Amino acid sequence: MVHKLAPRLGSEEHVADTVTTPARANGTQSLPASSQQRFFQSTIDALPAHIAILSERGQIVAVNRAWREDSERHYAPMVRGRVGDWYLEQGEDDVTSGIQAVLSGTQEEYAIEYRGDYQEDWKWFSLRAAPLDYADSRCAIVTHEDVTRRVEAEHARSEADQALDMLAQAAPLAIIALDIDNRITAWNPAAEEMFGWTRAEALGRFNPIVPETDVPQFLDIVASLADDATNLTDVELHRQRKDGVVLDVSSSIAPLRTADGQIRGSMAVLTDITARKREQEDQRFLAEASELLSSSIDYETTLTQVAQMAVPRLADCCMVHLLESDSSIRRLAVAHADPERQELAQQLKDHGRLQMNGAWGVPVVLRTGEPVIYGDINSRLWDTDNEQIEHIDILRNLGMSSLMVVPLIAREQTIGTLAFVASESGRVYTGSDLDLAMELARRAATAIDNALLHHDVRQAEMRLRTLVEHVPAASYTAQADDLRVMMYVSPQMGLQDDFSADDLIADPGLWLHMLHPDDRERVEAVMLACSASGEPLKVEYRIVSADGQVKWQYDQATLIRDEAGQPLHWQGVCIDITDRKHTEATLRIRARQQAAVAQLGQQAMGDIDLLTFMD
Template identity: 30%
Template structure:
């Protein structure tokens, strides 16, 4: 509704009177109440229709323009105006005139409102349409300003007439807006004053209550509280202070806190002075002994740990009137903290010793709290799960995430092993066990657990597994070339990306017998690379370095400088670089104290590195490899020896049958033509030659046996090598002539006397054996040369023939026992395999060397013997003097004892032909009976191996019988070792002869003057 302010004023009805009446009534309304929203609505009603057809008042409340009043002269358009307010309650920052007036603090005057102006001064199309529907024709918006601040906007508009706002209207509206602004400001000031008065009343009451609470708090507080005057006197202490120090307040009249030596020494006094200067000061923990400074204390605990604060208390003038000292007894806490630190230290030591870390994962905040050794354990600080993931091996992320998720989602125990990666590339295995704590509502709150380093356990388990697999593989076959390649599948890629085995050959070269890599093409490339660029000795690294030192060679990281040292040339270096080698480990293969090869392990594509802990595992595998190779070689050697033994026995049988055939034939001839003297002599000659051959064969066997057992003693004396050669030629001349060989002997005259210290008979045996072999294995009509010369400090004998030669595969083994050439069906080639073995042993016993050379089958052979030369002053001994002829034997009574009746009878007949009386016995008992029943025997010839008692025992008993006590006792046996001769002498024998004995020697012994 509208109101006419002139109706009750009594003023004439003029425009000026109406303006004055309006302002007077508006002023009365605005000053009548501090409820300015209501008065503003009344003022708006007063302004319509005198100042316009509509009036809108917006007031600034809490930083926003709030629409306080809207009035239109027409009710139907009042509805439109109210809708405008609902649709657009906020106008700040909009192009509307009210917003512009509020923003600029100036009047926004639209004298004529056109549709274009409406479009540019509205918020949107709906807003513009409502303005057009209201029928806005002229408009003014005036800021309401009080004390320099815009407190709202008064908007007026003409919609029902063609009247336009002019300057007079603006002046009246501006005055109305000013008065409204003052009313709003006064109302607000009054409200503020009332609020301050109410607040002060409340504060005063609260202060009184606070003082009461503070007094009660201080009196009842467990904290020691002390009020101190600026001169250091104590003004007040609460009961907690008295209880803490066991001292009543009235005892402190002589105590001055600023003169306390303990507080001065600890720096507390200085801090208290700062508090008196107006600064609130925190006092650090100190140990205070009240017995030193506080008088009249009751007996109670002495030293206490305390900490506190000093607060200045200011008077009305702002000066510090006193300070309040509040301190807390932290003795128990200090002791508990000390115990806690000790406990934590023990825990940390236990965690460090046990290689463990304790952690607590707050699932809601995603914060991980670890025990203090986290940096040492994980290699970095752990605060969030991202930190933890950074140290977990990438290949284990998914598995660990799944385990964590399962534990969190299902409340199960976390139990998993995974790998950690340190910044330097080291991998470690850890074992985490954790448990989920739940909130009261059942949701997971945290995951707590412990992580333990299990690298050594995993390494031990892997090592045991690898060693078991390696042992199984190596033990599967004695073919070590196959098993070493099979071993590669065990070690690659578990222990290495590259694997190689190199073995020393008998010639001292390195042979690569196995190489492996997951990529077969790389294996072929590696073999080709090794063949083209074999390992070099003296490089200070690699296989040869390990062979020479017997120690492992490893590099955690292969530097380019090492590749450069290993490379033969630039091309080789480029190939090595292209392999991407990261780390290597070379270990010796050692068996029975000797290094037989190396095992090489290399990391490349995997990016792994070898560490010192890997050496022991590699050495253990290497020991097993070396043992397997050595056992396989020993097995092969045993098989070879067994084969050579079988061949030797077959050849020995052949060699023994050869002389038996003519002996058998000669024996039959003697039976069939006993009276044909020429035939008997020829047959006897055949038998003699074959027996001699068999005796030589047996002597060779015995010599080999004695040499291999170390029983041969060399009787050293100066010997001229030319005499030795002459003696050897005398022994083999008949065979050389029989096979029609051309023999050439030469002596280097410029070499001077070729004197050696040695056993003349044994040296003749050596040269004769070499000449005998040359004669035997050279086809009839061949050529044999023997040269004697000097070779520095050695005398040298070289025997060369044009015979069958030696297979290259046989050449390294030609001096081994029982080594024989390939047999022909008639066994005309190849010997027993003992001659050259005996030769080498005899040469070594003389400190010399022997070597064999041959270009192959059919190319002949050369044997070279080198012996140390003796001093020139040494005088060689000549050949042994021929034995003096024996006198004619006188008739002797002889007892022959042998269980081989044929041998005993044959010997008896020979002795009888020489004129001796002979009695034969087949056993020891018969011999004793004969000795007891005969008056005398001059000679007793006894076999040692009798069936009933030994020849030694028989000899002892014969010495106790009168008929034989002075007889010459002769042992005739197949045993001819030095110990056998010693045993015979101990039993009382005068002579020890080895079967078959030289009959002439035996006849001389039986003769009266024969010497043994």
């Protein structure tokens, strides 16, 4: 059984091109001499292919050793017959017709590849017939070769190419191949979806996804593939869609080579990382904003700086509005990306105050606490608010085309807004822009809340300090690990202008110096023991002023801890007990005097009794 492919005419070099009869070599038409005949026979015998010479009528006039041996053992269907046999009478119709066409001169060459059954094994063979001048007549040289290995390799390569093509078609990543001139030769469905060009539109074009400004970089990359013969992995590049939108992509690029190793083009696998890059940029922007917001408790100043940060990252113009206690709207800050337009934008800040009954924009957000996006500003929107015509005229002059307003919410109250205006950039705000703006507003509102809390705490501290400083007792705050080191001292701790409260804080040793020498060692030991144990301090001692005046004090302190039980500081109070001590001393003296008088009285009574007895 014989399987044949379509004839291949003049498709490849073949052994017949190397065979020349001695007569042709000498330029003669005479019959070859015996030596020439032997030379010719030796030549074709040395060739590995099966070779047969056919006369003009198709009779075999010569064969080489390979033909002779393999025809006897039926090596292949087309290798048959001995010298003198009529070859064409035994062959397939199309093969016979092809060889006859060569013999008649109507066809210069005939070639066919077929699959034959050889010893229960299928093999691929190639048969070729070409004209040959032999013995003054037009003959044909028939060459026959086993091409199984080549055909199977081609089939395997074809199957691999088909598998690769199927993989490329199904792959979720854009796969693009270029020829040596950087024209598209492969363009899978993912590339169509990512960049917008269909396969038919892309094939044959110079790489259309490279922005004009990036062409030099692209050519350098292609040249590096040829020079270094290495692959490039995860190269971050800018590539553009059919609609002109520029994408951030991660590209892995490899050279394509011919069978002999020559570079014939390149292939790239591209991943759209635009969203990832934007997320990274958003996080960097928010981190910078948070650092700025936490740098000061003056939230009005930091909000002004945030507005300046937002351009041009989020807007061409950014405005900050705060809701006042009288329900009017104060425009705190205005920043524009274009310095030449900053003066015009500043007119918004200087142009009075917005009213809460406005029909759109900032007033709506302040009333509802919900963000709004106006993706496309049109005349109908302008016309809905006749109360603020001058304000609208300024926005028109700024070229506002899209607007996004988000609330600033602190303590569950809407206290202001951030407004983002798009104009020259042509940006149209979407949900992803709103997510970033809302997060920025949340952090700004947190900073405002912290500032308000700090203000409240400071007010409470001032009220408490005022109260403390107007009571007769003196109070102090000391370090958690050492009662001797003061952190705060009320003014009452000073003694007759000898030392101020600030002096006691600045010099921890000053207080010990003020203690009476007889009390100093005892009191310091008690304080160190309480500092180590955390037990409450209760101690009485004397303080000596610079003029030698001695005063008694009662000192009591408690260690303050946080919710986790960790020490924060000591909170103490000192009470002047000098009068009490003097009273106690006076009472003791009077008691002793009374005791002495009583004793003298008793003694006198005894003396009287004695005299009476003697009388």
